[in-house]
Amino acid sequence: MYNKQVLTYLHQATVTSLWPEGTAGVFSAEVGLKESGTWIKLCVYIKDSTIHEVRYRVIGGGYLIATVEWVNEYLTGKSLSTAEVLNAKFIVEVLGLPPQRFYCAQMIVDAVRKIVRQTI
Amino acid sequence: MAANDFEPIYLDYMATTPVDESVAEEMMRCLTIQGKFGNPSSATHLYGWRAQNTVKGARELFAASIGAMPREVIFTSGATEANNLAIQGAARFYAKKGRHLITTSIEHKAVLDVFHALEKEGFAITWVQPNSEGIISVDAIAAAITPQTTLVSTMWVNNEIGTIQPIADIAALTRQHGILLHVDAAQAMGKVAVDLSQLPVDLMSFSAHKVYGPKGSGALFVRDKPRARLIPLFWGGEQEQGLRAGTLATHQIVGIAAAFHRAKLHAEENLNHIRRLNAIFLPGLLALEGVTLNGSREQRVPHNINVCFQGLHAEALLMSLPQIAVSAGSACNSAQDEPSHVLKAIGLSDLQARASLRFSLGRYTTEADIKRALEAIQREVQRERDLAGK
Numbered sequence: 001m002y003n004k005q006v007l008t009y010l011h012q013a014t015v016t017s018l019w020p021e022g023t024a025g026v027f028s029a030e031v032g033l034k035e036s037g038t039w040i041k042l043c044v045y046i047k048d049s050t051i052h053e054v055r056y057r058v059i060g061g062g063y064l065i066a067t068v069e070w071v072n073e074y075l076t077g078k079s080l081s082t083a084e085v086l087n088a089k090f091i092v093e094v095l096g097l098p099p100q101r102f103y104c105a106q107m108i109v110d111a112v113r114k115i116v117r118q119t120i
Numbered sequence: 121m122a123a124n125d126f127e128p129i130y131l132d133y134m135a136t137t138p139v140d141e142s143v144a145e146e147m148m149r150c151l152t153i154q155g156k157f158g159n160p161s162s163a164t165h166l167y168g169w170r171a172q173n174t175v176k177g178a179r180e181l182f183a184a185s186i187g188a189m190p191r192e193v194i195f196t197s198g199a200t201e202a203n204n205l206a207i208q209g210a211a212r213f214y215a216k217k218g219r220h221l222i223t224t225s226i227e228h229k230a231v232l233d234v235f236h237a238l239e240k241e242g243f244a245i246t247w248v249q250p251n252s253e254g255i256i257s258v259d260a261i262a263a264a265i266t267p268q269t270t271l272v273s274t275m276w277v278n279n280e281i282g283t284i285q286p287i288a289d290i291a292a293l294t295r296q297h298g299i300l301l302h303v304d305a306a307q308a309m310g311k312v313a314v315d316l317s318q319l320p321v322d323l324m325s326f327s328a329h330k331v332y333g334p335k336g337s338g339a340l341f342v343r344d345k346p347r348a349r350l351i352p353l354f355w356g357g358e359q360e361q362g363l364r365a366g367t368l369a370t371h372q373i374v375g376i377a378a379a380f381h382r383a384k385l386h387a388e389e390n391l392n393h394i395r396r397l398n399a400i401f402l403p404g405l406l407a408l409e410g411v412t413l414n415g416s417r418e419q420r421v422p423h424n425i426n427v428c429f430q431g432l433h434a435e436a437l438l439m440s441l442p443q444i445a446v447s448a449g450s451a452c453n454s455a456q457d458e459p460s461h462v463l464k465a466i467g468l469s470d471l472q473a474r475a476s477l478r479f480s481l482g483r484y485t486t487e488a489d490i491k492r493a494l495e496a497i498q499r500e501v502q503r504e505r506d507l508a509g510k
């Protein structure tokens with residue numbers, strides 16, 4: 001029922017410990033509600049306008065986990081201006097998300113935008 | 121059982137079962153030119169007589185396995201058709217007597233949707249709620265009965281949570297009120313003792329593919345004394361006493377009869393096998409943090425283990441466990457996003473329902489399968505809990 005890309009990223013998702021609160025160069029954003037079972041916390045380490053590393057926490061279905069893992073891979077090494085133009089439609093297309101899972105892509109985009117906004 | 125190391129471990133026996141090899145062999149003997157391929161209704165030649173005799177034998181075998189008489193058996197294309205024939209057929213036949221029907225909110229779609237259709241036609245339906253254990257109480261049904269009630273329909277073994285309904289008590293109640301009782305027993309055969317000579321149920325639906333028989337084969341038991349009367353679903357021949365027109369599917373009938381016969385013959389050893397597996401699997405799952413059993417612990421078949429992984433999404437878990445074949449809720453729901461109506465009826469929240477998985481054990485499940493499955497589940501539950509953080 002899941003397509004190959006989604007499955008790949010779902011299986012690939014691994015846990016890394018988050019950076020300690022207040023680490024220089026780390027920006028983070030939360031989207032969704034833990035209580036409603038759909039929530040992400042995205043943290044990125046930025047230096048010289050480049051995203052060097054992404055870490056996250058996620059509560060949600062397989063699509064959300066796969067999407068956040070995908071964005072981890074996609075954003076690592078990218079510039080902030082690439083992150084800025086990331087949009088949900090693009091994510092839906094690369095991952096082949098079904099229409100009712102559009103919200104997963106939107107949540108990620110919202111998190112990325114929140115982070116970008118903190119850097120300017 | 122995993123057919124080889126790359127095949128997932130099959131833990132979805134309540135969705136369907138593989139056909140028993142000896143059953144498949146018997147079915148094969150009814151298909152080809154060398155076999156009993158004739159039309160059981162052809163009364164003018166040997167081919168027809170052979171097929172007719174085969175169906176007669178199968179009908180007797182099937183009837184004996186459920187404690188019925190051969191003329192009380194109507195072969196159908198499955199439990200879905202049997203449910204439709206029983207519910208629509210009885211509701212329409214007795215519509216002059218009354219237009220109130222009773223069923224429960226935890227039925228399979230093959231019953232729920234029939235009642236929804238009848239509701240649109242103007243029948244009044246009462247949907248009886250289960251308790252939080254997933255059991256329908258006799259009192260709740262008694263309270264729903266009105267002078268207009270003509271039919272009560274309830275399942276025996278629930279397909280999602282495996283709970284066993286008090287059919288004998290419900291049957292005593294409906295008898296006392298002179299109301300027909302239909303029971304969807306699709307999940308009952310081979311799991312609980314089915315003996316219609318002892319149980320005053322008027323109509324009972326069966327399915328072959330839940331007991332190592334073929335898909336697309338089922339039967340409706342229609343009690344003879346007192347006779348439950350039905351209006352057929354379709355017309356086109358005198359087969360099955362005019363209640364189910366269409367050339368008899370000899371191989372399918374032989375298939376369900378052989379499967380039911382074997383289920384009854386080996387009932388005890390099969391049940392012991394499943395109980396042994398359950399005694400390893402269930403405690404293993406419940407030992408994991410935040411895992412709870414859905415539905416009654418006592419009043420359920422050991423084949424079914426429906427558990428809630430608090431805080432997780434079953435769908436993500438399912439997809440992260442390619443080495444296990446299970447379903448979230450019933451197979452018929454697994455393509456949809458809707459949380460299970462059964463889990464919601466027993467009081468689970470949307471979130472808890474979405475965090476639940478149904479494992480079902482069967483004849484070919486081994487202890488090694490269970491242990492491997494447990495390990496994989498343990499690992500994956502931990503990973504997803506870690507991904508979620510504190």
Ligand SMILES: Cc1ncc(COP(=O)(O)O)c(C=O)c1O
Nearest residue numbers: 198199200228230279306327338
């Ligand atoms: C309780 C119940 N009723 C009816 C059915 C439908 O049976 P069939 O597939 O034979 O039409 C099933 C199985 O899917 C079931 O579990």
